[in-house]
Amino acid sequence: MEPEPNDDLKLEEIMTSWGTAVNIIVGSHVWVEDPDVAWIDGEVKKITNGEAEIERTDGKKVVRKLSTIYPKDVEAQAAGVDDMTKLSYLHEPGVLQNLKTRYELNEIYTYTGNILIAINPFQKLPHLYDSHMMQQYKGAPFGELSPHVFAIADVAYRAMVHEGKSNSILVSGESGAGKTETTKMLMRYLAFLGGRAATEGRTVEQQVLGV
Ligand SMILES: Nc1ncnc2c1ncn2[C@@H]1O[C@H](COP(=O)(O)OP(=O)(O)OP(=O)(O)O)[C@@H](O)[C@H]1O
Known part of the structure; x- marks a missing residue:
C-alpha cells in the first residue's frame, strides 16, 4: 500500500510501489501522468501540503499530489536497458520510457528477468x-x-x-x-x-x- 506523503517531513518522502523510499524535492526530475502521451517528464518547482508544482518539459505548469508523481532516472542510458531489472526505478513510466527508447532503435524485444x-x-x-x-x-x-x-x-x-x-x-x-x-x-x-x-x-x- 502506498503511504500518504508526510507533510511534516523536511524532505517530502514517498514510497514507490516497490517499497523503496524516494525523496522528491524541489529540483527533482519526475514523471507526471498525461491523458495524451501517458507520462511526461518535468521538474519540481515548489512543494506545498503534499502537492508539487511541476514544470513539464513541454513548458506546461501543473500541480499534482506527490503520491501521483514518480522520480525520473536522469542518468538512464540513452539506448535504454535490455533487461528492465536493471532500471533504477521499476515503475510504469520508467518501464514505458525504456520500451519506447528501444522501440525507436528497432529493438522490439526486452527482458524483465x-x-x-x-x-x-x-x-x-x-x-x-x-x-x-x-x-x-x-x-x-x-x-x-x-x-x-x-x-x-x-x-x-x-x-x-x-x-x-x-x-x-x-x-x-x-x-x-x-x-x-x-x-x-x-x-x-x-x-x-x-x-x-x-x-x-x-x-x-x-x-x-x-x-
Ligand atoms: N514480430 C513481428 N514482425 C513483423 N510484424 C509483426 C510482428 N508481430 C506482429 N506483426 C504485425 O502485426 C500484425 C498483428 O499481429 P498478430 O496477428 O500476431 O497479432 P495477435 O496478437 O495474434 O492478434 P489477435 O489476438 O487479434 O489474433 C501481423 O499481421 C503483422 O503484420
Whole structure:
C-alpha cells in the first residue's frame, strides 16, 4: 500500500510501489501522468501540503499530489536497458520510457528477468529471424545475446531435453499485439532445433510448420 506523503517531513518522502523510499524535492526530475502521451517528464518547482508544482518539459505548469508523481532516472542510458531489472526505478513510466527508447532503435524485444516483452514493429524485420540468427541463439546461454524470442524457445527446448518433461511457453497480449507472429517464430525456431530428419518424405520443419 502506498503511504500518504508526510507533510511534516523536511524532505517530502514517498514510497514507490516497490517499497523503496524516494525523496522528491524541489529540483527533482519526475514523471507526471498525461491523458495524451501517458507520462511526461518535468521538474519540481515548489512543494506545498503534499502537492508539487511541476514544470513539464513541454513548458506546461501543473500541480499534482506527490503520491501521483514518480522520480525520473536522469542518468538512464540513452539506448535504454535490455533487461528492465536493471532500471533504477521499476515503475510504469520508467518501464514505458525504456520500451519506447528501444522501440525507436528497432529493438522490439526486452527482458524483465526471464520474461520477454515484444513490441509489435508493424513492419517486416527479416534480419531478426533469418537462419544466421537461429544459429546464433542455438545453445547460447540465456541473457548473453540480445533479447529475442529465439532465446526463450532455446531455453524452453533445452529444459525439456534435460529434464525429460514437456514444457510450455506462454504468449499473451491484447488483440493485434503480435501473438500469432511470435508463435510462428517460436515454432520455426523449435522446428529448426528439431533438425531436418525426414519421416515419410517430410522434414520435422515441414511437419511442424505445415508447409
Ligand atoms: N514480430 C513481428 N514482425 C513483423 N510484424 C509483426 C510482428 N508481430 C506482429 N506483426 C504485425 O502485426 C500484425 C498483428 O499481429 P498478430 O496477428 O500476431 O497479432 P495477435 O496478437 O495474434 O492478434 P489477435 O489476438 O487479434 O489474433 C501481423 O499481421 C503483422 O503484420
